[in-house]
Every structure is written in C-alpha cells, then in structure tokens.
Amino acid sequence: MKAGQKAGYPRFKGGDRFDTVEWPKDGDGCRWNSQPEHPTATYVRLQGIGHVRVVQHRPVQGTVKTISVKREGRRWYVVLSCDDVPERPLPATGRQVGVDLGVARFATTSDGEIVGNPRADFHHKTARALIASCDVIAVEKLNVAGMTRSAAGTVDAPGVNVAAKSGLNRSILDAGWARFVNILTGKAEEAGRRIVFVNPARTSIDCHRCGTRCTRPRQDTVICPACGPIDADTNGARNIATRAGLGSGQAAA
Incomplete structure (x- = not known):
C-alpha cells in the first residue's frame, strides 16, 4: 500500500x-x-x-x-x-527476418509471414519453425514488465484510461512475448542460429520505406503521409530487420 x-x-x-x-x-x-x-x-x-x-x-x-x-x-x-546440451547445427537457409510481436497477431515477419494468436501454448512450435527456416532472426528488446505496469496510479495522481490499459496488459501477458523470446533464444543457441535484439522505439510508427512518422488510426494500420497505408505489424517487422542490419526485409513486390 x-x-x-x-x-x-x-x-x-x-x-x-x-x-x-x-x-x-x-x-x-x-x-x-x-x-x-x-x-x-x-x-x-x-x-x-x-x-x-x-x-x-x-x-x-x-x-x-x-x-x-x-x-x-x-x-x-x-x-x-x-x-550442457550439445549443439545440433541446422543447414543454412539464406533467410534472415525481423519479427514483430503483436496482440491481434502473435507475430509478423519482415517478409510477410503472419502467425496467428490462438491464445494457446504454441510458443515451442512457432519458435521451432522460425529456427528451422531462418539463419538470423531479429526481435525487439522488449521490457514486458514495464509495458504491463498498472495504469491505476495513486490516490493523489490517479491514472487515465485504466480499463483500456488493463485490457492491453492482459493481452500482452496472454500472448507470452517474454516466454516466447526465451524459448526462441534457447532453440537458436542449440541450432547454431543467430538472434539479434534491436531497440523497439518507434518500430511500428516510423515508415520502413522513407522513415517518416506515421499516424495509427487503427491497431492494424499505420498511414505514412508520403507512402500511404501500411500494415502496422509488417511495417514494424521490416523496421526491426533494418535495425538489425538485415536490409529492409521486404518481400519482392
């Protein structure tokens, strides 16, 4: 108290x-x-x-x-x-991706693959599939504890939008981002794959094509003043790939 x-x-x-x-x-x-x-x-x-x-x-x-x-x-x-688990290196795939973790979708890769969010314990299968198909995987270095901190505030300084923030917190915790990243990192070490952590600031809101700050009228869409509407999760994944030095991460148009 x-x-x-x-x-x-x-x-x-x-x-x-x-x-x-x-x-x-x-x-x-x-x-x-x-x-x-x-x-x-x-x-x-x-x-x-x-x-x-x-x-x-x-x-x-x-x-x-x-x-x-x-x-x-x-x-x-x-x-x-x-x-002391022995490494079991997998053959090279030539694929390098950025991965954006979300609420509506569990994950979106920079080359357009979408992983749904069935609210179930499917982290191991998703991590195994990414490790099997990618040589390098870039993810955001997320502070989940900070992101899910209560918005209630104090008696003297009560919080705002408490109900909405509480619902978002439940969705983040339900998705299990931190657990998934831990599993992904462990499987990467065993398979000889590389995980790159990047700064998460503005990955979803800055346009991956021109770098302009976007607006976000809906959870699933950002609008760049120069490039127009973009899928928010794909935009984030491509920014993550770029920050990790993996190029733009764009799929062929």
Whole structure:
C-alpha cells in the first residue's frame, strides 16, 4: 500500500487456479530418473507423491537442472531445463527476418509471414519453425514488465484510461512475448542460429520505406503521409530487420 492504492480483501484462490509447480534443482524435492533401456518411457519422482511414469517426446540431452510440472486441460506435462546440451547445427537457409510481436497477431515477419494468436501454448512450435527456416532472426528488446505496469496510479495522481490499459496488459501477458523470446533464444543457441535484439522505439510508427512518422488510426494500420497505408505489424517487422542490419526485409513486390 506504499504507493497509495486502496486496500481490498484477500481473494480466494481455488485449487484449479494453479497449474504449474517448479523445482529449481533436480534432486531437491523432485528427481528425474533416466532409464537407458527405455529411452521413451521413464519416471519422475515427486516428493510426497512418488514415481510418476512419463512418456518422452524426445530423449533428454545434457544435464537436467530444473523440473516443472504443468497442467494443460486434463493433461499433465513435465518440462525439463537442461545445461550442457550439445549443439545440433541446422543447414543454412539464406533467410534472415525481423519479427514483430503483436496482440491481434502473435507475430509478423519482415517478409510477410503472419502467425496467428490462438491464445494457446504454441510458443515451442512457432519458435521451432522460425529456427528451422531462418539463419538470423531479429526481435525487439522488449521490457514486458514495464509495458504491463498498472495504469491505476495513486490516490493523489490517479491514472487515465485504466480499463483500456488493463485490457492491453492482459493481452500482452496472454500472448507470452517474454516466454516466447526465451524459448526462441534457447532453440537458436542449440541450432547454431543467430538472434539479434534491436531497440523497439518507434518500430511500428516510423515508415520502413522513407522513415517518416506515421499516424495509427487503427491497431492494424499505420498511414505514412508520403507512402500511404501500411500494415502496422509488417511495417514494424521490416523496421526491426533494418535495425538489425538485415536490409529492409521486404518481400519482392
């Protein structure tokens, strides 16, 4: 309450509110048991529960460091974070793109590829597809914590457009930009690909063709006084590619 917000009653948190638990160290409350004779069928030992059988979608490589158990619908998943994972370089593709992360669309690349936003846990598949098809990927260095800071303000200086800002914050957090970038970076390191982080300032609002400041009458469109209407996400992705030194990132007209 130091910032002057109004205090409220504690909210009841039911058992179904929590769907993830993480153990920060293998062997401390949780143990991953590898069985070489059964590479796709093994067990995880959870303190207070015992051994739970796990079906692996691929063999574990490296040294298991942290273990998470996650619930999605009626299914449970074990997520392992590993150190010392050997690199598995992919062949060069000749493709270099800038990627603009958004709310209405999850991602748009500088060469025109659009990835929808189904509000689901599809980060791994999207990251894997980008890593498989691109040698270099440029993304904005986003401060998600700052972007989703509350607009409520204080009693003496209340915020403005609080409801709209709250809705935008939920959309940003729901899209999971920070988590996606972490996953993308990890997969790039394993595959020998390169991730370039660029300054996010005005990437969507400056015209990628002439650099003129645009207006943004709608979330999906910017209007350049010289070049006319442009898709806002594509404009942002091409500016990101340019700032990373990847050229304009434009698809052939």
